[in-house]
Amino acid sequence: xxxxxxxxxxLIKTRGQQVTLRxxxxxxxxxxSWYQQALGQGPQFIFQYYEEEERQRGNFPDRFSGHQxxxxxxxxxxxxxxxxxxxxxxxxxxxxxxxxxxxxTFGSGTRLTVV
Amino acid sequence: AQSVTQLDSxxxxxxxxxxxxxxxxxxxxxxxLFWYVQYPNQGLQLLLKYLxxxxxxxxxxxxxxxxxxxxxxxxxxxxxxxxxxxxEYFCAVSDGSxxxxxIFGSGTRLSIRx
Numbered sequence: 190x191x192x193x194x195x196x197x198x199x200l201i202k203t204r205g206q207q208v209t210l211r212x213x214x215x216x217x218x219x220x221x222s223w224y225q226q227a228l229g230q231g232p233q234f235i236f237q238y239y240e241e242e243e244r245q246r247g248n249f250p251d252r253f254s255g256h257q258x259x260x261x262x263x264x265x266x267x268x269x270x271x272x273x274x275x276x277x278x279x280x281x282x283x284x285x286x287x288x289x290x291x292x293x294t295f296g297s298g299t300r301l302t303v304v
Numbered sequence: 305a306q307s308v309t310q311l312d313s314x315x316x317x318x319x320x321x322x323x324x325x326x327x328x329x330x331x332x333x334x335x336x337l338f339w340y341v342q343y344p345n346q347g348l349q350l351l352l353k354y355l356x357x358x359x360x361x362x363x364x365x366x367x368x369x370x371x372x373x374x375x376x377x378x379x380x381x382x383x384x385x386x387x388x389x390x391x392e393y394f395c396a397v398s399d400g401s402x403x404x405x406x407i408f409g410s411g412t413r414l415s416i417r418x
Contacts, residue, residue, distance in 0.1 A: 193347075222405060222406070224408075229411075230410055230411070231310075231394055231408040231409050231410045231411045232348070232394070232408045233408075234405050234406070234407065234408075237405055245405050247405075279347055279348065281348075281406075292336075292338055292350050292353050292406075293348075293350070293406060294350070295340075295347035295348040295349070296347050297346055297347040298346075298347050
């Protein structure tokens with residue numbers, strides 16, 4: 190049973206460029222959340238997708254956007270990259286929202302380096 | 305908004321010694337509490353969770369955590385650590401009354417000395 194799959198594993202981009210990161214949730218999961226983890230820090234919540242809609246959003250600018258597809262997979266897009274966007278981007282999947290949520294399953298992340 | 309405070313950024317201990325990693329959260333009517341572990345260059349793995357019921361929860365590899373509502377704490381303990389426990393540990397909280405985002409603490413790096 191595949192867990193959460195993220196691609197690519199590593200990525201180097203130049204300031205001002207745009208990037209798309211991809212995530213396939215664990216089988217049976219329908220909710221995808223994205224986190225940014227800067228070096229030496231805890232993961233910061235970016236947003237969450239459920240039923241192809243953004244349900245919650247953390248304190249991130251509009252340069253960060255996402256999408257969820259009918260098969261529950263998800264993309265994270267970042268426009269106009271800044272050096273400060275360099276981080277490990279983690280995707281986490283779960284089943285349902287609210288009361289029925291019981292923890293996330295995380296992927297191994299995409300390491301984004303902006304130069 | 306929910307928040308989590310991990311009081312120690314680094315905890316060095318000797319192998320086979322006991323360890324406690326401290327975690328406090330901001331109060332809410334209902335909370336779900338989690339401990340995640342992150343090994344180098346990997347994603348996060350769920351170690352244990354408190355949803356309801358018994359305030360003492362255990363993991364399969366000997367860790368335990370106790371939910372203390374009066375002190376708003378969820379400290380992680382292990383009576384005897386192994387070299388293989390070397391990792392970053394994150395305490396996390398979710399407000400069960402709304403959508404299910406999980407808020408993480410800043411992490412505690414556990415380093416085990418032989």
